[in-house]
Amino acid sequence: xxxxxxxxxxxxxxxxxxxxxxxxxxxxxxxxxxxxxxxxxxxxxxxxxxxxxxxxxxxxxxxxxxxxxxxxxxxxxxxxxxxxxxxxxxxxxxxxxxxxxxxxxxxxxxxxxxxxxxxxxxxxxxxxxxxxxxxxxxxxxxxxxxxxxxxxxxxxxxxxxxxxxxxxxxxxxxxxxxxxxxxxxxxxxxxxxxxxxxxxxxxxxxxxxxxxxxxxxxxxxxxxxxxxxxxxxxxxxxxxxxxxxxxxxxxxxxxxxxxxxxxxxxxxxxxxxxxxxxxxxxxxxxxxxxxxxxxxxxxxxxxxxxxxxxxxxxxxxxxxxxxxxxxxxxxxxxxxxxxxxxxxxxxxxxxxxxxxxxxxxxxxxxxxxxxxxxxxxxxxxxxxxxxxxxxxxxxxxxxxxxxxxxxxxxxxxxxxxxxxxxxxxxxxxxxxxxxxxxxxxx
Numbered sequence: 001x002x003x004x005x006x007x008x009x010x011x012x013x014x015x016x017x018x019x020x021x022x023x024x025x026x027x028x029x030x031x032x033x034x035x036x037x038x039x040x041x042x043x044x045x046x047x048x049x050x051x052x053x054x055x056x057x058x059x060x061x062x063x064x065x066x067x068x069x070x071x072x073x074x075x076x077x078x079x080x081x082x083x084x085x086x087x088x089x090x091x092x093x094x095x096x097x098x099x100x101x102x103x104x105x106x107x108x109x110x111x112x113x114x115x116x117x118x119x120x121x122x123x124x125x126x127x128x129x130x131x132x133x134x135x136x137x138x139x140x141x142x143x144x145x146x147x148x149x150x151x152x153x154x155x156x157x158x159x160x161x162x163x164x165x166x167x168x169x170x171x172x173x174x175x176x177x178x179x180x181x182x183x184x185x186x187x188x189x190x191x192x193x194x195x196x197x198x199x200x201x202x203x204x205x206x207x208x209x210x211x212x213x214x215x216x217x218x219x220x221x222x223x224x225x226x227x228x229x230x231x232x233x234x235x236x237x238x239x240x241x242x243x244x245x246x247x248x249x250x251x252x253x254x255x256x257x258x259x260x261x262x263x264x265x266x267x268x269x270x271x272x273x274x275x276x277x278x279x280x281x282x283x284x285x286x287x288x289x290x291x292x293x294x295x296x297x298x299x300x301x302x303x304x305x306x307x308x309x310x311x312x313x314x315x316x317x318x319x320x321x322x323x324x325x326x327x328x329x330x331x332x333x334x335x336x337x338x339x340x341x342x343x344x345x346x347x348x349x350x351x352x353x354x355x356x357x358x359x360x361x362x363x364x365x366x367x368x369x370x371x372x373x374x375x376x377x378x379x380x381x382x383x384x385x386x387x388x389x390x391x392x393x394x395x396x397x398x399x400x401x402x403x404x405x406x407x408x409x410x411x412x413x414x415x416x417x418x419x420x421x422x423x424x425x426x427x428x429x430x431x432x433x434x435x436x437x438x439x440x441x442x
Contacts, residue, residue: 048414049421053441055097056412056423062089063101063114063408064427064434071429074246078375079345079401086406087113099412103205106233106348108226115205117239117405117426118343121354123185124149124178124237125339125398129356134231141190148174148188160189178339179237181438194219198230202442204409204424205229234351236407238437239340242333242430243404250431251329254281254288266323272306272313279303281330288330289380289396291321293389322379337430341400344383345376355398359387377401404429405437 066085070077090101090112103115121130123145131142143159153176155161162173172187179185183203185196197203199211199221207227210216214223222228245251252265259274269277273296280286280299300310316324331338342351344366352363365386370376377383380396387395405428413420426438 045417045419048417048419051097052412052414052419052421053423054412055092055094055099055414056410056421056441058094059089059092059099059101059410059412060408060423060425060427060436060439062092063406063410064436065089067406067427067429068432068434071244071432071434074244078378079343079403080374080376082403083113083116083346090114096416097412097414099410101408101410103407103409104200104207104227104229104233106350108228108233110207110227115407115409116343116346116403117236117407118340118400118403119346119348120236120239120351121234121342122237122239122339123182123235125341126235127356130354133354133356134234136195138190141188144189145185145191148176149178151176164189178336182232182235182237184237185231185235194230196231198228198232200227200229200232202422203232204422204442205232205407206409206411206422234354237339238407238426238428239403239405240428240430241331241338241340241400241404242329243402244429244432245327249327250333252327253333254278254328254330255332257328262328265327266320269316269320270314272300272308273316275306276300276303276313277324286330287393287397288325288328289393291316291324291393292381292384292396293393318381322381325379325381340405341396341398343401343403344380344399345370345401346403358395359391362387 063086066089067082070082070085092099100112101114102110102112104110106120126145128142128146131137131145132139140158143156147156147159147161153161153163155163160174162176165172165174174188175184182196185191186193197219199219200206201211201219202208205227207225211219211221211227212223212225214221242251249265252261254262254277257278259271259278262274262277263269263271266274276296276299277291279302280290280294281288295315297311297313297315300306300313303310306313349363349367352358352366366383369382369386373382379401380392380399382401383392383395383399405426408423408425408427410423410425411420412423422442424438424440424442425436428435428437
């Protein structure tokens with residue numbers, strides 16, 4: 001009897017042992033399966049992100065290809081032709097992914113296509129009076145911005161130079177040169193990030209879900225379906241004032257040019273005219289656009305050893321002035337990039353309000369005039385239709401008719417998962433091939 005009871009106990013223990021072993025094995029199997037599922041899910045998500053990112057990059061590359069092709073066509077491409085061509089590749093479909101390129105203009109309207117950096121004021125060109133027009137600007141902040149950009153270490157009346165920044169708990173030095181990005185403004189004493197970015201916290205010029213949900217997530221926003229970009233709606237630091245010429249040659253640097261080179265480049269001018277132009281170009285604080293308002297015979301009177309009476313120097317024709325502006329430069333092509341001017345073909349009405357001293361009604365006249373031109377403005381000389389030569393020469397320090405720098409905000413999307421990745425690239429054409437100055441993946 002005892003022997004039977006012991007057998008039953010052994011069998012019972014064995015059964016319990018087997019059940020426990022099975023349970024443990026089941027738990028291990030489930031754990032392994034769960035881990036495998038998580039890893040597989042993570043792998044699929046990672047693959048989807050890669051697919052979405054490369055779709056966005058495809059949008060950037062497509063834009064670069066179009067920009068290079070259009071630039072190679074030279075003077076036959078108008079302002080409208082260029083943007084229409086880039087708009088054609090603002091959306092695309094790939095195997096399992098797609099992309100679209102969008103930006104928000106200075107009125108808060110989201111539009112397909114690239115953002116023209118020359119449609120916004122380059123902060124590196126702005127003066128005190130211009131800065132004071134920005135929302136929330138104060139004299140001390142305006143002076144501090146100008147101190148950050150200027151090359152010296154002498155603070156303005158209400159400004160700040162290296163002494164202030166180096167005394168901070170986490171010290172740094174001011175740029176003492178042109179800002180490289182708009183976000184750099186936030187390093188300037190007194191500038192708040194919300195002033196620079198508004199609701200566009202990631203600075204991609206697109207209305208993202210977290211920027212349109214009130215106080216549910218950062219940043220705070222009005223949840224009205226319109227992106228408030230803060231100063232970023234009107235300002236940039238990206239635009240540069242260099243571009244290939246309509247003939248495809250590098251610009252003729254007048255401070256190193258000879259009379260013969262200038263005569264060969266600009267059809268119809270003679271050596272005497274070339275001598276006067278080169279003499280004027282060598283003077284301080286001048287610009288080529290001054291030739292619009294200053295007749296060559298008048299300039300000739302101050303040229304030493306001209307070898308002929310000043311009044312015998314022929315005046316430049318409007319076409320010759322146009323060619324000089326297109327083909328020549330006073331900036332060393334091998335020097336640092338020059339901050340870009342506003343493109344009067346693409347600048348918005350809102351942005352024009354932040355230029356101090358513009359004639360009353362100029363913005364309305366400008367927009368009306370360009371809307372009546374099938375090709376847009378092809379030269380700053382076209383402004384002679386709405387203002388005098390002196391004003392055109394003065395404001396051409398701010399205005400241009402072409403764009404060289406563009407911000408491509410491309411969003412890639414994996415079709416199967418809906419995962420999205422943004423690629424924001426700053427591309428420019430100071431020469432060919434097109435240069436990528438900055439690229440951020442978000």
